Amino acid sequence: MALRLAAACALLATGAATAHDNDATASDPMAEVHVVAERGTFEAALRDFSGRALPRRDAEGRALVLATLREHQLEDLSRHVHEVERRCGGYFAFASRAEAEAFIASDAGVRGLRAPLPAYAVTHQDMVTPWLAQVSEPGIRATITHLSTAWPNRYYGSSHGHAAPLWIRDHWLSLAAGRGDVSAELFIDCSNCGGQPSVILTIQGTDLADEIVVLGGHLDSISNSGWGENMDAPGADDDASGIATLTEVLRIAMAEGYRPRRTVMFMGYAAEEVGLRGSRAIAQRFAGEGRNVVGVLQMDMTNYRSPGSTTDIRVMTDNSHPQLVQFLRDLFDAYLAPLGYTRGESSCGYACSDHASWTQAGFPAAMYDEGPFFPLLHTPHDTLEQVGGTAQHATIIARLGLAFMGELGQRARTRLRAPAVPPPSGQPPRMRQPSRPPRP
Template identity: 35%
Template sequence: MRTSLLLLLSFSGITLSKPINQVFYDAGSNRQVVMQGQVFDVPSNPQPGFNLNLDELRLVQLSEGQEPVWMTELEKIEAKAKGLRFFDITDNRNLGLSADFRVATKASYPPLSAHEQVTKVIKTLSTEGPRANLEKFSSFRTRYYRSETGKESQQWLLSKINEVTADFASPSLKSLIGIDEFHHPWGQHSIIVRINGSDAANDQIVILGAHQDSTNLWPFLAAPGADDDGSGSVTILESYRALLASDFHPIRPVEFHWYSAEEGGLLGSQAIAQHYEAQGLKVYAMSQYDMTAWVKRGTVEEVGVIVDYVDSALTEFNKGLITEYLDIPFVETKCGYACSDHAPWSKAGYPSIFTIEGAFENSNHRNIHTANDRIDISDEFSFSHMLEFSKLAVAFAIELGG
């Protein structure tokens, strides 16, 4: 298995680090790395505002069924620039240990039954809040998870969630809501908002997720991350606001997750999924919203429904939500292994799905992971398109939360 993995990396132009007790790069030498035709100087000293050791060794899973390999942080960055997707499992090696049990007891999903309630809430959604929130969220120089501004952006997001809760939740609803940071050693914490269900016996959780971090191809550079994944972050925030304003009291618990460190190898979502698995928590359904703003010029506006590495029954249910509640159609598409934060939940055996801004090949590949991932880069960046995903998130929460 290791031979085939080495061939994969060799074909991609990635050189693996030497054995664990050695380091592939000499930290004292003048180093450069070439990625996508650009030459970057590799710093030999810590960079101000960043807590990133490029020579630190990490255990990385590059494909399903293959043995993980040790790579430096620099090699991870190179791999990502080559388009490889992966789990960094260094701190989450127990994820999925009880997955077989959960896969064998998969949930089923009922026919849609909350049309009146869903459509009432959908009518209150707006592009005004998402625009203002994304203007602020993408104004941080970078939201890289190992940067000071990445921590600052997370603190701003937490304050905004608290503000929305204070402004829109009724006193009775506030008593059901918990807002918590899930702490990570790199400093930028994930955020979990839980609306407790009215039926204590119904403990299966409904989760809506997005990732709050951003990155540049070279992580020390600016990364506004407006689409990836500022768009998904404010999409689910708007759905949360509308649900609170409607005095939504779910039967089963509904959670909103804003994950840290997706760009580092799904680190934040892995840590949370592993924690839920270890605690024996039940997840009824998990839906990821990663990149919801881009409508490529010359294409049909549609919702991309990911059909690989997802739960098939929940995916079919999600298609039904799109058909019933959205003004645009869906298109089936694939994104590959470990492509967003739904993947750790699937690895743990929980039913998870992923929707994206369109067919994967039509998404915003040109600008993400660059300084050009901005709101104003093109009229292809669409807040009305994002609104369709807020509708979907509202429908997901109400139809499954009860």
């Protein structure tokens, strides 16, 4: 499980040192990277690719390509996916060809789509419904603002990208205010994340602690302007908004003294923008350890409302377990539809976001989407101002995140702490001193 606070502080120093040690490699545009992508996407993006692209098919029968690229060529691949295919992600990246070959040969992704799951049901309205009214647009906005302005980028190969996870880890722990059942770690066991750590905060479950619920989003950013330290990549929507939404869900859980029966983990993934690297490393670790993950929710871009959109959010139907997708629909219909919101459905293509890493590792995962594609992501113009200057749209997925956490995590019989002082407008929340935990 996650490290306790003292151990996490020690790991902070280790993670920072590793980040600096790997910084030159991560920022080297000529460094080799082994990419698995859909054949059509790869050929359209890199028609003049002079290296060796090997045709492959995975266990689901998809026509893929395994290619060895240089780091700078990922920009062309990503630009095609975003500007032509109008979606995110598009490929997995590996440190070695052998690792990529093993990934393609594995049938874990098929198992992730067909895994038997617990019976999902909406049964905790009395707990979840009061949470929804506590969602704070100013609080979400404050976190987006900080993440998108405190550093010029959160690129995985820059010192800024190594500093941002430390702030997230510390901020998340501050919301727990010393709760004994809440811990955090910087996850650095990723060979091609350039030293950028992922962040994992764990709320220990009670009688179903071996069953794990994950809510995650990626913490890095990328842009078509500049490279490494000098990249201009505010990433307000992609994906400061997802991390801010997760933070708001965590804030309310801590304020309400929420104690889940299942273990609930909040994750900020490293290096998503360069091939889902951080989430894949975590998912593979969990698979290797035989962890029992019963549901994963991805929050990637939550705060853009397209002017032409006819729905408020969409449920992604691919790279996802069908039963969990239905559960996302059920949660929306139970909690958001009565508030007047509407939902649609969409697909996002191969390796579109971090939930695909969990699916490919054999775990049930799914994703809500903010709606039609934000046209300015991966540019210097992915700023809060460009999505209207507010975090109002993100409050929708924050409420859905609360419903997912509460219904899937369930609840123990007692709370651990008193509610938090409500956050002042636009400021991070202040927490009361924790009360003494009840005796078991």
